Amino acid sequence: MNQWKAYYKFIKPYRKWILLTLIIGMIKFTIPLTLPMIMKYVVDDLLTSSTLSVQEQMSQLVLILGGTLILFIIVRGPVEYFRQYFAQLITSRILFDLRNKLYAHLQKLSLRYYQNTKVGEAISRFINDVEQTKNIVEVGMMNIWLDMFTLLIVLGVMIYLNPMLALVSIAILPLYAIAVKILYKRLKQLSKDRSQALAGIQSYLHERIQGISVIRSFTLEKYDQQQFEGINGNFLNKAMAQTRWNAMTFAVINTLTDIAPILVIGYGGYRVIQGDLTLGTFVAFFGYLDRLYAPLRRLINSSTTLTQASASLDRVMELMNESYDIVDSPNAKTLEGPAKHIRFDHVYFKYNDQEDWILNDINLEIMAGETVAFVGMSGGGKSSLISLIPRFYDIQEGSLQVNGFDVRDLTQDSLRRSIGMVLQDNFLFSGSVQDNILLGNPHADNKEVIAAAIAANAHEFIMNLPNGYDTEIGERGVKLSGGQKQRLAIARVFLKNPDILILDEATSALDLESEHLIQQSLQDLSSNRTTLIVAHRLSTITHADVIVVLENGSITESGNHQHLIELGGSYARLYNVQNLDT
Incomplete structure (x- = not known):
């Protein structure tokens, strides 16, 4: 928890920008949610209407298409641009501040630290792990909230359209929760192990490039290649362990996701046949189903991303929390005049x-x-x-x-x-x-x-x-x-x-x-x-x-x-x- 508090200090100056980005994002995500309702209107009130003439149907269809094009081209385009721009601006500024702070910290660490730490290890944390932490802001503080906002809107509309069908649609959500709890328990450690192995490659590479003249003078190229293959193989094993776990996670999640449309088709089709549900409502409901599970999938993916980002944050904060051996005393004096004695x-x-x-x-x-x-x-x-x-x-x-x-x-x-x-x-x-x-x-x-x-x-x-x-x-x-x-x-x-x-x-x-x-x-x-x-x-x-x-x-x-x-x-x-x- 302490590392999250420490990281929040870098986020705090940009809270207003994050809020603005969230508001813009809400507008951006709300616009596509109008499509299923438009489809419902077109099917129920235009295509299957017995009271409108063909000319009236065509004129209303053109009117609806014109309004929709204005909404999706003139409004959504700039909204999408500013959401992406502000999101990247905020994360880039936070990483800029974090790297500046981390570099100042590295400047203050004693020579003893550098004698006991491989340079490549510190560089890996400074470059790779810091870069991974941007997902804490971009995903954790923006995308997750926008996806949850989308879920709430979609669920509200689906309940409005047909409460029973909405209940069928979310019947598998408990299985999602169980899968997340089981599958993501190990992912953080696997991600941390992968980052550590990558740091090992960078440390080895940095040292060997610095000493390439020694390697050549002792004709150690083949031996050194074998040593590198061992370190590279260790990274491959760690990376594949994480990949296997990710693959299994996505396989389980996607399988669960595919069950929901089948349930909706079965129950919704039955209600339409019985005459309890209009065709337009069924079409709109099925449209909202995709908009329900798309953000849900993103939330699951966000869990993976945030788990990996959290592992990187741990490594960054371990470096940030490295204590200083040499510090100025609280009452330290400035050395005045020529220092000679x-x-x-x-x-x-x-x-x-x-x-x-x-x-x-x-x-x-x-x-x-x-x-x-x-x-x-x-x-x-x-x-x-x-x-x-x-x-x-x-x-x-x-x-x-x-x-x-x-x-x-x-x-x-x-x-x-x-x-x-x-x-x-x-x-x-x-x-x-x-x-x-x-x-x-x-x-x-x-x-x-x-x-x-x-x-x-x-x-x-x-x-x-x-x-x-x-x-x-x-x-x-x-x-x-x-x-x-x-x-x-x-x-x-x-x-x-x-x-x-x-x-x-x-x-x-x-x-x-x-x-x-x-x-x-x-x-x-x-x-x-x-x-x-x-x-x-x-x-x-x-x-x-x-x-x-x-x-x-x-x-x-x-x-x-x-x-x-x-x-x-x-x-x-x-x-x-x-x-x-x-």
Whole structure:
């Protein structure tokens, strides 16, 4: 029930439009209901009349046909157009609002959620399941009410024409109710299973396309095809289970529906033969019978559609209700002034409660304008430590402060605006070179973009691209080399011009020549701002004011390069292993 309340929030702004659409729909559905009564009049009062002359019969028939054509062409046409238009407008607007809200929600979910969730699964809920929920409005809040309105009108007219024959017509309705109760009990779960299986295909496809180069380099095409056939086969099984149930449902419902006309023909024909019922009334009644069971069939189909939509709504709301790991506190402050001073005070951190500590009792003070480098073996906690500063994760114990404020007491927006990061895995978006650099500052002008590219030693290679800064780089920057992508990522940070600079293997994708070109740029960028560097290539951090050695989540050494070399500990061993000792 909670998911329905949550969904109603998206429907509420359009209640008046829904009501208007229902009124238009009532007019549209009422117009065809006049046909059987017209037929009754034509049969009883014209065709079988003994008091009217042929000329009078023809003139009245032409008059009736003219009025009917006006009703069905001039009136019904525009009414049908506006009913369809408003129905689609409302559902499209609701889906627009829902997707906007869902996307904003996805933006706020922590990195932990994305580490534990397949991208294709989230995309499937965002695209397929959201699209299915439109039937809750279109079918559940419009079509069902219009069909029920039609049923009531038809039943009223049928009772007016002949109460006993009307009772015969609806004699099978209890069987309908029993069939719906039995057959639709499993349909929601079958629909949910099908959606889950479809999400599995999308997740697998998304991941494999991203890693197609790995598949080809290991000649895994045949093996991967077999794996996909298994996942695709699972979807086929789920889809066929739902199809079989649907087919059985429609078979039962349609069989029950076909019984009613037979009963009416038998009983109505008997009454006409006995002279208790006029031929025109019998013809009109049979016409209304179709208009009784057509909306009834639609109501049964609507049950199927709504069951499937309800299953999709469950999946959408499961995503919508995913809690945020990182939230601003009620009294969160905006970080004012340049963010420069960072302090780790007895910080403990782990990604979840089942794991051991990733960081143990970290005590570190980084002064304004200092360059601090973090080194150590892989898995020592370097990347985890720097990801705490922009509050991608929250620590479990201790305090992490920026400018004297605990980061948990600052708004995420103001904190992250003051931090620029070049991560180990540089992600570029599809679009042009300029589009990607502008991510550093979407409001920058062309001159600022070019200046940032020049500072990152990227301008020269950009100008050699087919369309310069307007060159499309493909998904994830696939058309660029690793070094080119890295320099664009650095140019973004130049454009952002942050107070705190974090470089996580910022030159890892560069060859020695490119690295040499960019080191000076990074040093220029680091000047007059607090800089944190994670590096495996120790030659890139010998200039740092402080070098911190992390081993197994703990700080084992710290000092400048010369001090650590003289100390002869872990740093000195790493340095000598890389043959950097001159």
